[in-house]
Structure formats: structure tokens, C-alpha cells
Amino acid sequence: MAFQFNFTIDSLIENELPALGDEALGLESSGKTSVLESQKGKMKEGKWSSKECDLSKEPLWGCELSAEVKASQVYDNSLVKSDEIVKDPKEKQPGLKVAKEHDIPEDSKKVVENKVVEVLPDLQHVNLSGVRMASLKNSSCGEDIVSQSLSSHSDLITGVYEGGLKIWECTFDLLAYLADEEVQFAGKRVLDLGCGAGLLGVIALKGKAKEIHFQDYNSTVIDEITIPNVMVNSACECEDVDVSEPGLKRRRNSNPAQELLSKCRFFSGEWYEFSKLVLSSKKTFAKYDIILTSETIYNPSYYSAFHQTLASLLDENGQVFLASKAHYFGVGGGVHLFQKFIEERNVFETRILKIIDEGLSRILIKITFKHAH
Numbered sequence: 002m003a004f005q006f007n008f009t010i011d012s013l014i015e016n017e018l019p020a021l022g023d024e025a026l027g028l029e030s031s032g033k034t035s036v037l038e039s040q041k042g043k044m045k046e047g048k049w050s051s052k053e054c055d056l057s058k059e060p061l062w063g064c065e066l067s068a069e070v071k072a073s074q075v076y077d078n079s080l081v082k083s084d085e086i087v088k089d090p091k092e093k094q095p096g097l098k099v100a101k102e103h104d105i106p107e108d109s110k111k112v113v114e115n116k117v118v119e120v121l122p123d124l125q126h127v128n129l130s131g132v133r134m135a136s137l138k139n140s141s142c143g144e145d146i147v148s149q150s151l152s153s154h155s156d157l158i159t160g161v162y163e164g165g166l167k168i169w170e171c172t173f174d175l176l177a178y179l180a181d182e183e184v185q186f187a188g189k190r191v192l193d194l195g196c197g198a199g200l201l202g203v204i205a206l207k208g209k210a211k212e213i214h215f216q217d218y219n220s221t222v223i224d225e226i227t228i229p230n231v232m233v234n235s236a237c238e239c240e241d242v243d244v245s246e247p248g249l250k251r252r253r254n255s256n257p258a259q260e261l262l263s264k265c266r267f268f269s270g271e272w273y274e275f276s277k278l279v280l281s282s283k284k285t286f287a288k289y290d291i292i293l294t295s296e297t298i299y300n301p302s303y304y305s306a307f308h309q310t311l312a313s314l315l316d317e318n319g320q321v322f323l324a325s326k327a328h329y330f331g332v333g334g335g336v337h338l339f340q341k342f343i344e345e346r347n348v349f350e351t352r353i354l355k356i357i358d359e360g361l362s363r364i365l366i367k368i369t370f371k372h373a374h
């Protein structure tokens with residue numbers, strides 16, 4: 002697949018919407034360069050390194066600490082039972098967006114048509130500015146999150162849009178860690194929780210995971226970004242397979258990209274609702290061996306739902322790899338607050354895997370059940 006970058010769409014958006022800041026356009030770093038743009042320059046080196054990322058020193062912006070968030074910082078110590086979805090009564094919930102499973106479109110060409118594909122080391126993804134631009138033009142249908150994000154000058158609108166239209170920098174930290182530590186996915190059931198672009202799940206797919214589920218709050222993100230990304234990477238993965246290799250058996254008429262895609266399921270919706278949906282799904286559901294999650298603990302008012310989701314969906318010997326900034330200014334969450342929350346609940350234990358100390362620290366942690374062997 003050709004390497005393509007389309008800077009025209011980015012500049013088109015900037016020209017059409019001159020009053021809006023970089024953040025509103027999903028450009029995460031300070032100045033005019035996005036994390037992704039900086040990655041393009043690093044691409045030739047062919048391997049992830051968190052040190053190479055152009056990392057934002059900027060706090061999350063545009064979000065006032067609401068009364069809702071402040072209220073949710075009072076936690077109760079009740080034990081979470083892993084098989085029940087019990088909402089914390091003290092928690093004031095953001096809109097409980099109903100969860101749904103998304104069908105995988107049959108015509109993969111249609112899904113990626115009019116989308117520009119960019120290449121990162123070992124990965125491809127659709128150009129996000131292009132998707133935002135196209136969504137703006139069709140803003141009369143669906144969730145309309147792009148125009149809401151633009152008009153509110155925010156990458157996060159509680160209960161409306163939760164940030165999945167861009168790739169956040171801790172994703173790159175976790176990608177680097179998974180590669181460096183050669184974390185094994187073969188035969189595993191994996192969830193990319195709060196997936197956005199879904200690059201973590203794509204790496205699990207490439208690592209021959211048995212089953213990969215992708216969840217994002219917003220259905221627009223799943224339809225316009227996650228599914229296309231999984232599709233382009235599945236197709237690309239299959240191009241790399243030498244079918245003439247002796248001994249490589251393949252069913253006649255089988256479509257290898259389709260086979261890879263059939264390992265994937267896609268969900269949108271709020272975390273409590275998502276957990277309920279998969280646990281009650283008619284399709285067989287086995288708990289996840291690995292949950293990958295990046296930049297999902299910024300808002301303390303979601304901690305109860307997040308914790309409950311991990312507790313109800315993680316296999317008893319499973320592990321969660323979580324990447325987060327140490328602190329999210331404005332929203333109030335962060336690693337230390339979340340660790341404190343976990344300690345108080347007494348269900349999981351956490352271990353710090355890596356601290357990336359460049360300005361605002363970013364931290365990778367592993368979460369396992371306390372009783373895991």
C-alpha cells in the first residue's frame with residue numbers, strides 16, 4: 002500500500018476555520034506540529050521509541066473542574082464484585098450513552114474510499130484531519146461531534162465527545178513499550194478500551210491475538226476511524242504474507258483480510274453500558290486476557306465505571322496495560338488519583354512499568370487482580 006500524506010486537508014481545515022486553535026483541530030502538541038506530524042519525520046527509523054515522540058508539555062485544555070467532577074472525588078470503599086455491573090450510587094454519571102455493537106461493513110473498499118492512509122512504523126491509519134473534515138461536511142447526520150468539538154474549542158465534551166478523533170500521545174508510549182518488551186498477544190483475547198484510532202488493538206491483531214474487541218464512547222469514531230484503521234492494517238498484513246511459501250495452506254477462495262477482521266468486534270457507548278452489552282451478548286463472551294488502554298483516566302467522575310468495567314471483563318489472570326499522563330490539569334484525573342482509587346477499592350493491584358519524565362510525566366502501569374496467581 003502506498004505511503005501517503007495529505008497535508009492539503011489539514012491546511013484546508015485550518016484555512017476554513019481560522020478562528021479555532023490547534024487543539025480544536027486535534028493538534029496536540031504545542032506550536033503548529035501535531036504528535037502525528039512529528040511521527041512522520043521519525044517514521045523512517047522503523048521502530049517505536051517513546052523518546053522519539055514529539056510530546057506535548059501542554060495540559061489538557063478547555064475543561065473547567067466542574068461541580069460534578071469535584072463531587073465524584075469523594076469515593077466509597079465498597080468492594081466491586083467482578084461479575085456484577087453495579088453503578089456507584091455516589092457517582093454522578095455523565096450521560097450513559099447506550100452501547101451498541103457495530104457491524105463490520107462488507108465492502109472494505111467503500112469504507113476507506115476518500116480516506117487518506119498514513120503510515121507509522123508497523124502501522125497504518127487514516128488521516129484524522131481528513132475524517133474530521135468529511136464529518137463536518139456531513140454534520141447533519143450522526144453524532145455531530147466534530148462541529149461540537151470545534152465550536153466548544155475542546156477535545157473533550159463530557160458525555161458527548163470523549164476525544165477519540167485524535168491519537169493521544171500515551172498511545173505511542175504504550176506502543177513502544179509493547180514492542181520493546183515483546184508483549185505476546187498470540188492466542189489471547191484482547192480489548193482496546195477507549196480505543197479511538199484503535200492502534201493498540203491493531204498491534205494485538207498483528208501479534209496474532211485470538212480475538213480483539215475495540216470500544217469507544219462515540220459511534221462516529223468507531224465507524225469513521227477505528228474500523229477503517231483495522232481494515233487497512235488487515236489488508237496490509239495480508240499483503241505481507243507470501244502465499245507461495247511452501248507449506249502455507251490457505252482455504253481456497255478464503256479472504257485473508259476478512260479472516261483477520263472476523264477476529265474483531267467493535268463497540269461504542271459508555272463503559273457501564275458496554276460491559277452490560279458484552280456480558281449479555283448472544284455471542285459467546287470470554288473475559289479478556291489483556292486490556293490495553295491509553296489516556297482514559299483523565300476524568301475522576303468516570304473512575305467507578307472504568308474500574309467496574311475492568312473488574313467485570315478482565316480474566317482472573319488477565320492484565321491491563323494502562324498509559325496515562327501523571328495529571329490532567331483542568332479535568333483533575335491522573336495516575337496517582339486513579340491508583341488511590343484502585344487501592345481504596347481493594348480489587349486490583351498496580352505496578353508502574355515505566356515513567357516517561359519529559360515535562361508533564363507520562364506513566365505506564367500494569368493492573369492485575371490482587372488474587373491473580
Ligand SMILES: C[S@@+](CC[C@H](N)C(=O)[O-])C[C@H]1O[C@@H](n2cnc3c(N)ncnc32)[C@H](O)[C@@H]1O
Nearest residue numbers: 163164165168169172195197217218271272295
Ligand atoms: C482521550 S481519548 C483516548 C483515545 C485513545 N485511547 C488514544 O490514546 O489516542 C479517551 C477515550 O476513552 C473513551 N472514554 C472516555 N470516557 C468514557 C466513558 N465514560 N465511557 C466510554 N468510553 C469512554 C473515549 O471513547 C475516548 O476514545
